[in-house]
Amino acid sequence: xxxxxxxxxxxxxxxxxxxxxxxxxxxxxxxxxxxxxxxxxxxxxxxxxxxxxxxxxxxxxxxxxxxxxxxxxxxxxxxxxxxxxxxxxxxxxxxxxxxxxxxxxxxxxxxxxxxxxxxxxxxxxxxxxxxxxxxxxxxxxxxxxxxxxxxxxxxxxxxxxxxxxxxxxxxxxxxxxxxxxxxxxxxxxxxxxxxxxxxxxxxxxxxxxxxxxxxxxxxxxxxxxxxxxxxxxxxxxx
Amino acid sequence: xxxxxxxxxxxxxxxxxxxxxxxxxxxxxxxxxxxxxxxxxxxxxxxxxxxxxxxxxxxxxxxxxxxxxxxxxxxxxxxxxxxxxxxxxxxxxxxxxxxxxxxxxxxxxxxxxxxxxxxxxxxxxxxxxxxxxxxxxxxxxxxxxxxxxxxxxxxxxxxxxxxxxxxxxxxxxxxxxxxxxxxxxxxxxxxxxxxxxxxxxxxxxxxxxxxxxxxxxxxxxxxxxxxxxxxxxxxxxxxxxxxxxxxxxxxxxxxxxxxx
Numbered sequence: 154x155x156x157x158x159x160x161x162x163x164x165x166x167x168x169x170x171x172x173x174x175x176x177x178x179x180x181x182x183x184x185x186x187x188x189x190x191x192x193x194x195x196x197x198x199x200x201x202x203x204x205x206x207x208x209x210x211x212x213x214x215x216x217x218x219x220x221x222x223x224x225x226x227x228x229x230x231x232x233x234x235x236x237x238x239x240x241x242x243x244x245x246x247x248x249x250x251x252x253x254x255x256x257x258x259x260x261x262x263x264x265x266x267x268x269x270x271x272x273x274x275x276x277x278x279x280x281x282x283x284x285x286x287x288x289x290x291x292x293x294x295x296x297x298x299x300x301x302x303x304x305x306x307x308x309x310x311x312x313x314x315x316x317x318x319x320x321x322x323x324x325x326x327x328x329x330x331x332x333x334x335x336x337x338x339x340x341x342x343x344x345x346x347x348x349x350x351x352x353x354x355x356x357x358x359x360x361x362x363x364x365x366x367x368x369x370x371x372x373x374x375x376x377x378x379x380x381x382x383x384x385x386x387x388x389x390x391x
Numbered sequence: 392x393x394x395x396x397x398x399x400x401x402x403x404x405x406x407x408x409x410x411x412x413x414x415x416x417x418x419x420x421x422x423x424x425x426x427x428x429x430x431x432x433x434x435x436x437x438x439x440x441x442x443x444x445x446x447x448x449x450x451x452x453x454x455x456x457x458x459x460x461x462x463x464x465x466x467x468x469x470x471x472x473x474x475x476x477x478x479x480x481x482x483x484x485x486x487x488x489x490x491x492x493x494x495x496x497x498x499x500x501x502x503x504x505x506x507x508x509x510x511x512x513x514x515x516x517x518x519x520x521x522x523x524x525x526x527x528x529x530x531x532x533x534x535x536x537x538x539x540x541x542x543x544x545x546x547x548x549x550x551x552x553x554x555x556x557x558x559x560x561x562x563x564x565x566x567x568x569x570x571x572x573x574x575x576x577x578x579x580x581x582x583x584x585x586x587x588x589x590x591x592x593x594x595x596x597x598x599x600x601x602x603x604x605x606x607x608x609x610x611x612x613x614x615x616x617x618x619x620x621x622x623x624x625x626x627x628x629x630x631x632x633x634x635x636x637x638x639x640x641x642x643x644x645x646x647x648x649x650x651x
Contacts (some may be wrong), residue, residue, distance in 0.1 A: 164650075184586055198651065201473070202473065202474075202650065203470060203473050203474065203649065203650070204651040210514075222477060222478050222479075223476055225474060225475060225477075228474070230471075230474040232467065232470060232471060232474075234464075234467060235467065235471065236464075237467075237468055237471075238403075238404070238407040238468055239407070239464075240407045240408075240410035241403065241406070242413060245403060245406070248403075249399070249400070250475070251402045252396070252399040252400075252403075253396060253472075253475050253477060254399065290479070300467060
């Protein structure tokens with residue numbers, strides 16, 4: 154579904170992405186992991202066309218995304234920090250996105266709007282919302298247009314445990330519908346029952362990209378957090 | 392570009408900016424200034440002249456600073472829009488049109504309506520149109536500064552420098568040039584130079600309409616000669632239009648290749 158070939162991106166002297174080649178296929182739920190500043194967000198932004206790589210190609214459904222924009226109607230993106238124009242209400246923001254993307258002609262999926270209780274505060278202005286509520290709006294927008302690919306950057310940061318569980322259930326059900334889900338998160342414990350593959354980056358390089366099961370077998374650990382901790386400490390020992 | 396999507400996006404952006412407190416205060420401020428100037432001066436013509444001097448300073452300043460801050464505050468919103476199936480061109484032009492439309496509405500309510508009440512003649516109309524041009528020109532220059540640097544403080548600093556340059560420094564440089572080369576005939580060069588400053592161009596346009604160019608001496612006569620006929624007026628509006636389009640196109644080019 155998404156194939157990147159040897160993409161490299163430099164910001165000044167810093168190599169944010171260093172020769173990353175990867176294939177993300179349908180029906181997988183992939184965790185993008187790695188220490189802060191390892192290039193996860195740059196990778197996500199490259200897929201979304203926000204950052205243009207210096208070298209290499211990115212293909213979405215077998216066609217290059219360079220200078221293209223229509224492919225993004227197949228992607229739902231939830232940013233790490235959502236900030237919206239302050240005088241828009243929740244209803245305005247949702248209507249605006251519907252206007253921008255309704256070419257899909259399918260009924261918008263408003264499950265999350267309802268389960269997060271956003272429909273009871275539609276007239277509230279974005280500037281008056283708490284960080285968590287703003288995250289809920291971002292999440293609801295990402296899932297609304299039935300995209301084939303979901304890109305979630307730290308989706309549960311700032312959400313209360315109940316909402317975070319609702320979001321997880323939604324991710325699982327979308328995965329079962331055959332969607333490709335990319336998640337970055339630092340809270341490894343909550344990824345255990347979501348993900349099928351782990352993509353680990355360090356200093357802009359791909360360290361490994363493995364099935365979760367394979368990773369657990371290799372390390373002999375049951376929990377993702379322990380398996381990753383083991384790998385990281387082995388890395389340090391080298 | 393998709394004009395349909397741009398129209399829709401524009402609608403939401405304008406609705407957002409019009410409710411902005413700074414824009415509301417700006418409208419009220421312009422309204423208070425215009426009404427008091429017309430009521431304090433004993434002739435409406437004198438009122439218009441006082442208003443001109445205030446507008447030439449205030450409108451560019453507020454428009455450029457507000458627009459620059461708005462663009463930086465919208466950074467995350469722009470990222471979200473870029474992740475949607477939209478061309479970058481559509482996003483940038485929608486934001487530009489949104490700012491230009493809202494600030495023009497503010498100007499029209501604050502200055503346009505009082506002029507129409509107290510001084511609704513050719514000079515008044517020229518003043519309304521020129522003020523609208525100045526509004527759009529400085530929104531365009533604000534987008535240019537916002538596209539040149541990622542840092543908000545630097546961007547605002549750049550905008551203030553642009554404003555200082557066009558409202559003070561440029562005139563000082565021209566005066567300096569005049570004194571240095573006072574032995575040479577500089578009148579035609581002065582006409583050409585006036586195209587390099589949108590504020591100067593607006594001032595000349597309105598002063599000539601007011602028929603007080605005699606106060607400006609021989610240069611005033613040359614200006615009268617050039618800008619006084621319809622070809623000159625058209626040419627000066629072409630100049631102002633260029634001041635809208637050129638900064639906008641440069642900023643659009645920058646934005647298209649920018650990493651967000």
